[in-house]
Amino acid sequence: MIIRYVEDRDAESIAEIYNYYVENTTFTGDETPFSKEHMKNKIKDISKDYPWLVLEENSQILGYIYLNQWRFRSAYRHSAELSVYIRNGVRTNGLGSKLFSSLLKELKKKNLHTIISAIVLPNNASINLHEKFGFKKVAHFSEVGYKFEKWLDLGYWELVL
Template sequence: MEVLDESIRPVTLDDAEQIAEIYNYYVLTSTITFEEEPVAPAEMTQRISEIQATPLPWLVATRDHRVTGFAYAHKWKARAAYRYSTEVTVYVRTGLGNSGTGSRLYARLFAALKAVGAHAVIGGVALPNEASLRLHQKFGFEKVAHFKEVGFKFNRWIDVTYWQLTL
């Protein structure tokens, strides 16, 4: 399912409410995120502001003024030697899976990361999540770690894999 007339642009604080709506669907219905309580738009505004205070990108995909997905990067670790390493994430509005939105967001995100000098890109995937595994593999990520039963949500233990791409 191709989403036509979709554009990708840098996030603005005005996007926070729609981003929270997209994200909270996954908070409440899946183990894709380990957050267990919905995130208020004000909290999402704060999170966006924190990324905007860095050179790292936060992008949104939109169609007809509606956010269809988002992707961003944040520091992998705080220590100075990690300054060229980032962790990335992408979320697509429910119902738009397999639309290509996630791929388009990641392609633009990785180009923006390369432009700011990022070197290592890391993505965490809570299992099971076949769509996310396929997306990371599509972009050339390699599996570098598998942590067993490190998350607990919806009354069950969850494994997490980590994937790495060198730009």
Template sequence: MIRPVHSNDAQALLDIYNYYVIHTAVTFDIEPLSIQIFKDKLNHINADYPFIVYEDNNEVLGYAYGSRFRPKPAYGYVVESTVYVKHTAHGKQIGTKLYAELLNLLKQTDLHTVLGVLTIPNEASIKLHERFGFKQVAYLKEVGLKFNKWQHVGIWQLHLK
């Protein structure tokens, strides 16, 4: 079931996120986040943008949200989309279901453009974005240093209106 995030989801979401921090380059956080930092982030995002979770048998298996792309006022109609699925729950279409619902929620706002900002290579995330009509609009070489290796970033864009 997909539902809005609750504050008591924070630890389950943090556990999902910190796995990716520790084991992958899909996020550029280097150290695991604390529960307080993650709760602050969750509350900040949820105040202005959709933030949803996928729950099955009372277990949170993934989450998705929109967040501000950049702080300058002219970017006010652009949102960055994010989705994470518990690493043990891949292959169940959870990310696809979350993304479909997130995009549906974003289309109900006055937002104009959604951006997916992906560490490259990441074939699964690229396929997810392109399944929903996102088009690659940028490729940034060596913009993040993680695991002592320069990481590349691609940006995929979808117009909502």
């Protein structure tokens, strides 16, 4: 099992992982699956400025984690938004923790002060993972999303570095 920087060749596997969540869960607000090309462009855009890591075992991507710009105004340049996804059906066995640990080491190379995560609620596994690494809940928005015929709450967690 290795954790490494994302590469173009990972786009299809990452799209597969993400599209499961798009099509079957409320854990993402996206409602339309991503094509391999769309994911390749997203990877290219994000990874030029922020770390994007994949966890690979036996040539299969089991999960990924990345940071992205949190807001588009210059005053927020020292904050970033975190996203993490694990392939459906894989026993996690701490895969999320391994990805978090690796990403937090990468942050030492960046000029960041605060990491923010948006979590569609309920999602106890994601909350527990974030809080294990010191993230604190700072906001709760009621019924701000709508997917699969139901209203969704959104929580924000932050980690001040």
